Structures are given as C-alpha cells and as structure tokens.
Amino acid sequence: MKADGRPRTAREKYGEELKLRRMAAGLTQEALAREVICSPTLISHYEAGRRLPSPDDARRIDQALGTDGFFERWLEDLDPAFAHYFGAVAELEQEATEIRQYGGSLIPGLLQTKEYSRAVFQAYRPNYCAEEVDELVVSRAKRGLLLEKTSAPETWTLLDEGALRRSIGGPRVMAEQLNKVADMADSGRLRLHVLPLACGAHALLEGMLYLLSFADAAPLAYIEGLHNGRLLDDPALVDACRTSYTLALSDAASRQKSVALVRSIAEEHEHAHHRAHH
Template sequence: MKADGRPRTAREKYGEELKLRRMAAGLTQEALAREVVCSPTLISHYEAGRRLPSPDDARRIDQALGTDGFFERWLQDLEPVFAHYFGLVAELEQEVTEIRHYGGLLIPGLLQTKAYARAVFEAYSPTYRTEELDELVVSRTKRAMLLEEPSAPVTWFLLDEAALRRQVGGPQVMAEQLRKIADMADSGRVRMHVLPLASGAHALLEGMVYLLTFADAAPLAYIEGLHNGRLLDDPALVAACRTSYTLALSDAASRQKSVALVRSIAEEHEHAHRRAQHP
C-alpha cells in the first residue's frame, strides 16, 4: 500500500525493488545510469514505476547490480499488453471493489465480444498483421475475465444509445454484442443503464470516464481521448467525475427499460443482417 492509500501496482513494486538493490550496491541514480547507458532521469522513472526498462536496459541493470538476471526475468511478466497510458489502470482493476464506466462512443472493453474488439482494433490500425490483432483480442478477453470471478467487483455500465447503434463490425457482430450485454445485465453480473438519444445533452457528453473504488484506498478516475489517457487521483477531480456520472445516470433509462432497449436494438441489427443476406 502506498502512502496515499492507493494499492501498489506491479510496476511500482518493480521500481521499489530496483531502488533497494541500487542503494544496497552503494550506487546513486547517476552512477547506475552510466552503467546502463541512459539518463539519471530515466532511472528515476524506472524506480517510481512510471516506466519499465527495455530488455536491454534490464540486462545492463542486472550486470551493474550483480543481480544475476533478476530484473530481466521479472520484466518478462510486466511487458505491457495494453497502451502505455492504460497499463496502470489494468493493474488497478485487480484491486477494485466497484467499477463505474460510461461508454459514449464504444462498448466498454470489459463488455466487448471478440468480434467487436477485433473490429475496433482493425479500425484503429492503419496497417496490421493478423497475429498482432489476435494478441490484442486475447489481452482484452483476459481482462474481461475480471467479471467472471467469484469476487468480481460491483460493476455499473452507463451506455449511450449511440454506441449501441453504431455498426462496429457490421450488424451481425452488433447483434451478438448487444445480446451479450443484455444477458449479463439480466443475470445480475453487471448493472447496466442506457442514455437514450432522446435524453439530449447530459453531464458526460464530452468524454469517457471510468471510476474505480477500493476497499482500503482512495477512489480514482480515468479519462481517455485519442491516443492518450489520464489517471486522476486528485480528490477534487475524482469527486467532480463522480458527480458528472451521477448526473448522467439520473438521465438514463431504468434498468428494465435499458435491457429492453438493448435487446430491441439487437433485433434491429439482426434484421439488417438478414436483409443484407437476402436483398
């Protein structure tokens, strides 16, 4: 546990161990940087858990500290499978007791089917290889297993109707995606509400927000844009995000009406698929 009450992430533990081993070896950050052939600032980032060393840097760290491959081997378990700005959030998900997510433009990753996720990754990539997409889809699928565990967090999803109607991957993919969401809501695994298009402007219209609550640490908020994301720990900003979520939730349809709307839109996608198959 960190001094601010937030759980330590795996990369922060890595950085703390690096700092302890460096100090035990009697080296300053500047001295270690000379051995690794990098800047002292980069060593500082490694020790704070803000960045991970490359495999070559980890190998040179082991040589400088006489740690017999310790940091290079540990790095293999920490190699990022998510975008650099989301990796910390993915680690913190394992500690949460409650999640609240607003999906305005996309179905949130924790809910995505493999076909939907693949279509999203294809759209994001100007060029791609099949095996790279396979790895990304597998990583997203593994992350979603969080909701299958017996100790799964209480999870709320607030979805904009626009995300339900956008044909990501085509009508058949969307029909399967929306049925999955409705089934999860009906089973009680998640709490899901929809913000109908008819509700007009709402408090989360300008962006995505992801709220994380912990049993013994302060809550956090994560916001994301194009090719960037930001984890918020300032209490005032986190509180403001939670207030915006609550305001938007007050404009949403009830749970029962939301599930019915999701199933209705799924049928619309299914009909569109049938028409395309038999014009």
C-alpha cells in the same frame, strides 16, 4: 528486467527505489503511511509501480525518508499519461471493489466480444497486422474474465444509445455484442443503464470515463482520449468525475427500460443482418 522478461517501467523503477529507501530508513509500509498521511495500501501501490504519488505525497515521502526532495523531483520526470497508459488501470481493476464505466461511442473494453474488439482494433490502424490484432483481442478478452469471477467487483455500466446503434463489425457482430451486454445485466453481473439519444446533452458527452473504488485505498478515475489516457488520483478531480457520472446516470433510462432498449436494438441489427443475406 522483470522476472517475465518485460523491461521495468519508469513507474516500477520509482517504486523499487522507494521501497529500498524506506527499508534503509528502517520503516514499515505502515510507518511510512502514517508519515505521508495515507493508507499502507497506497504505499504498496507506489512501491509496485501501479500508482504514482501526488506531488504533496512525494514531498512528505522525502521528509519522512530524509531524501532531500529526491522523490518529488523524480516525479516531475514521470509523465502520468505514460506510454502504456492503460497498463496500470488493467492491474488496478483486478483489485477494485466497484467499477463504474461509461461508453459513449463504444461498448467498454471489459464487455466487448472478440469480434467487436477485433473490428475496433482494426479501425485504429492504417495497416493492421493480423497477428498483432489477434494478441490485442486475446488480452482484451482476458480482462473481461474479471466479471466472471465470484469475487467480481460491483459493476455499473452506462451506455449512450449511440454506442448501441453504431454498427461496429457489422450487424451480426453488433447483435451478438448487445445480447451479451443484456445477458450480463439480466444475470446480475452488471447494473446497466442507457442514455437515450432523446435525452440530449448529458454530463459525460465529452468522453470516456472509468471509475474504480477499492476496499482499502482511495478511489481513482481514468479518462481516455485519442492515443492517451490519464489515471487521476487527485481527490478533487476524482470527485468531479464521480459527480459527472452521477449526473449522467440521473438522465438515463431505468434498468428495465435500458435492458429492453439494448435487446430491441440488438433485434434491429439481427434484422439488418438477415436482410443483407436474403
């Protein structure tokens, strides 16, 4: 069990074992990093259970520690799309220097208002329990506080116009949500671009993408589908994801036009709300 009473995840057990074996071999994180050919920060991510090594890194760890394929074999049993698939990302985003997020049919979680995220969580469940939804809403709102910090990561947000028009939680909730996003863009908290419906096909149509950069570790990409998500650390895959994001960004409206579009769609939602109540 962890100090906070939470059971240790399989990744944390893997990381703890790595730390024990490294110390038993008399190596510092820096010394092991030299053998594995990675940054000491990455070794600390592995030992904290925040990241899993690639099969190549696991092989080099085994060579450095003389553990005879132990870490490489154990890695095969750890599905990278682990059940609490977002947990690692939520921890990693706290350490990120830059975040690039994309919302195709949804406003990304980091920017959601409580009412908007409540509507999303309710829609995911056939029979939702109010207490459970409340907990999820609170934990998502806590994540959003990251962008309020003075040391907040540089945040790029790319939204499909479809995400702005889909009425989640009703027109009042949507107006509030879109104004929040536009306010954050105006105050410099995030760089906002919108992909207008008129631009047609674009490089991120297929799904949700989240890119994280760090001061002292390799960048990561996170992709999510229905009931699963994958944290990608393979450099070629992360690179491909970054290219897709750049391509989509090149099809987006300018920052000024994007903020104006978000504001005008927020107004449309406002008018729909007033019409419904008069």
